Amino acid sequence: QVQLVQSGAEVKKPGASVKVSCKxxxxxxxxxxxxxxxxxxxxxxxxxxxISAYNGKTNYAQKVHDRVSMTTDTSTSTAYMELRSLRxxxxxxxYCARTDAGGDYVLIDYWGQGTLVTVSS
Amino acid sequence: DIQMTQSPSTLSASVGDRVTITCxxxxxxxxWLAWYQQKPGKAPKLLIYxxxxxxxxxxxxxxxxxxxxxxxxxxxxxxxxxxATYYCQQYHTFSPPxxxxxxxxxxxx
Numbered sequence: 595q596v597q598l599v600q601s602g603a604e605v606k607k608p609g610a611s612v613k614v615s616c617k618x619x620x621x622x623x624x625x626x627x628x629x630x631x632x633x634x635x636x637x638x639x640x641x642x643x644x645i646s647a648y649n650g651k652t653n654y655a656q657k658v659h660d661r662v663s664m665t666t667d668t669s670t671s672t673a674y675m676e677l678r679s680l681r682x683x684x685x686x687x688x689y690c691a692r693t694d695a696g697g698d699y700v701l702i703d704y705w706g707q708g709t710l711v712t713v714s715s
Numbered sequence: 716d717i718q719m720t721q722s723p724s725t726l727s728a729s730v731g732d733r734v735t736i737t738c739x740x741x742x743x744x745x746x747w748l749a750w751y752q753q754k755p756g757k758a759p760k761l762l763i764y765x766x767x768x769x770x771x772x773x774x775x776x777x778x779x780x781x782x783x784x785x786x787x788x789x790x791x792x793x794x795x796x797x798x799a800t801y802y803c804q805q806y807h808t809f810s811p812p813x814x815x816x817x818x819x820x821x822x823x824x
Contacts, residue, residue: 639815705758
């Protein structure tokens, strides 16, 4: 069965960086992509971007594009999301999600358990 | 960016009720619309993709319809396990960011 297991909760100070990992199993990693979606406390879902595990191509949301990096390591079936220059409004649960990308679509079908990132001085 | 607007934001209903949630896109997304269910403290779960295709393992009481800019998620007969928050998302390749609706919280009446 498809599983995405994320790294544990993080507490960071404003201005710091955080790197969240997402280890995939139960499917052929490089055939799919990985999206990252965050959810601030009590709020809705915000799409941050996605990366193709096949060719490493990325597409980032404009809101975070200058502070985020998404990478994959196909040798360990692990995806990473690094967010720099953290601010208090980056406090959220960060989800990785398997992404099925075809010619016309980029569909999220399976989700990790989420990683809480708290930004506080 | 394409805006996704769900209505209502909150819906109170009883077990056995038929309920419908609407999602409107600010421009046409053809049928590239997904619905997710999220329970408190849990990750979202895919229910419907391509507007009306039921994800494997999802009960048949869930159904989706629509195309272009207007979409609906219908639950034919509410079960206790269905009380959750529901999100729509557009996922047309050529229209990033792949925005979510603001969510509809389905509560027990």
